[in-house]
Amino acid sequence: MPPGRSRRASTVSSEFGLIRRLQAQTAQPDPQVFKGIGDDTAIIKTSSTEWTLITTDLLAEGVHFNPAASSYRDIGYRAAIANLSDIAAMGGTPRFMLVSIAIPPTCTMAQIQQLYRGMMQAGAPYRVRLIGGDTSASKAGLFLNITLTGVVKPRRALLRSGAREGDRLYVTGTLGDSRAGLDLLTSRRRVALRPAHTRFLLARHHRPSARIAEGLWLVAQGLAGAAIDLSDGLTGDLRHICEDSAVGADIDAASLPISPACRAYATARGLSLEHIALQGGEDYELLFTVPRRQQARFERLAAKTEFRMTCIGSMTPKAAGLRLKTIDGTTQPLPLTSYEHFRRPT
């Protein structure tokens, strides 16, 4: 979770904008801080060869996860991925994790053990080390706070503010799978899907990927302008890039990458593909920009990798705002509807 970004719930959603402003007011400049509140992670200039990334993410039972719908191992896994994804969006290498938990009387030790297993499993491919934490009782509900550090070469981190008018907009992977998986888990309506599709969507929800390798590759090529990870949904997160870079954006609906399983789910549920791709949440894909004059070179290099990276639009003047070019050729402004609206306390 980026510093200062909120996961809204209906009860307090209108107040989180105020908290962000409060945080920004309270934050003061410091020569060692390259980036404070307002990107996927903070950046500290720790040495001449390596800068430190740091991010923190608080997850509440009934708001961000539901033990009735996920195993504790999956809850732990996804919590760690949310933080790993923030490091990925900066083009960093994850390093150290600190975990705080507040445990309600209803939780068993076996469940807590599974939670830790899930977190450690998510970090294992990157050799993330658990170096600290805290434990507390909770009167109601499990609370989990992860702080994750990472490293990046000085001045190489991918910021939200690096997009320019005319840049091409790319996304890794496919969109909407996790949201579809969550819907399959929680909706009372039965959705007729092939078992393989159901399995795929559930796996994408329970075990999303953090695009660490993609972020590192982007930094190594030096061609990306801005980047952010998709935790709240394409529309909401693209809006952060637009605001921080002072640009607008056009998304081309026809080019949005949708998996066959998600396509089948949309058909079965009678939902438009655009709706699912734009409003999906917790995809943890990377959204990034590439200058137009570098597009050909970028796509040549990208074709040599195993990464799926799709051009889904381009950056426009700020005044144009956020727009969707629909499949039938019309252009319409995009409202700010993203996954956060699904995050009511249950």
Place this chain on the structure above:
Amino acid sequence: MPPGRSRRASTVSSEFGLIRRLQAQTAQPDPQVFKGIGDDTAIIKTSSTEWTLITTDLLAEGVHFNPAASSYRDIGYRAAIANLSDIAAMGGTPRFMLVSIAIPPTCTMAQIQQLYRGMMQAGAPYRVRLIGGDTSASKAGLFLNITLTGVVKPRRALLRSGAREGDRLYVTGTLGDSRAGLDLLTSRRRVALRPAHTRFLLARHHRPSARIAEGLWLVAQGLAGAAIDLSDGLTGDLRHICEDSAVGADIDAASLPISPACRAYATARGLSLEHIALQGGEDYELLFTVPRRQQARFERLAAKTEFRMTCIGSMTPKAAGLRLKTIDGTTQPLPLTSYEHFRRPT
């Protein structure tokens, strides 16, 4: 709060030992980690001139704080001090703070603003910068997680494991004031005290000090062996030093530093001074050891400072355990009774 140390509550207290073990099992060695789980902070070897300290602390409403007994500003202040004190215990300089909060529907924005004000006020003397955070809804109760970083010169941090048999044991400030202040706030029994004494004890509870200057001075002199901050009470925290250093300890009851206000409180409540000093919690004083052969030199240097540092005992062979030399000259083993037992959810 030190990595891996628990704040117990009656409901889950027996399980927190298991979590500590689980954390220790999950933690894996890393060449960049000088100290992981198990001290007041973790230590990362970030550069050849400066190492990074990092600690995280989760506070739950009804477990660690009670908005009926403290203002939100004081709650924020104390939460920040708990973390600053962990940096102090390592002899470090605090640097950057990340704050996560889960906000219940009952909380107002003005209260959250006061909470942030309190945190920032506690960090202001050390120019601590807020560089990140996260906000969430909470179904029940306010949760506050602070992650604090600091710096220390390579290999100069004060560890819990640095005590040796024969070392002299010292403590900064006075003991038991915060616990007495909490009792005045929450007990139904009226305690007849002079207004000045009441004010002093309440201030020591609401606005404790983090002994940053003392910790830095200890590191600069290079005479201290082990150190820890007193968050759970003298007995409990001394036990951590004993375990990590494989020694025992004798505490001399007659030498325990007690403020006149706390003395008056003990008399009024009919409690022994030892009881208050040993079982007090959240004193945030530093407990540290000095080799016996350095004692005279240490006390000469200490006398030139404005710091109050009192010798309260000495380290003994491990087999001797933790003992109290009472005022009447007898020696008795010390049971593990500390502040954590007062931390039941309210």
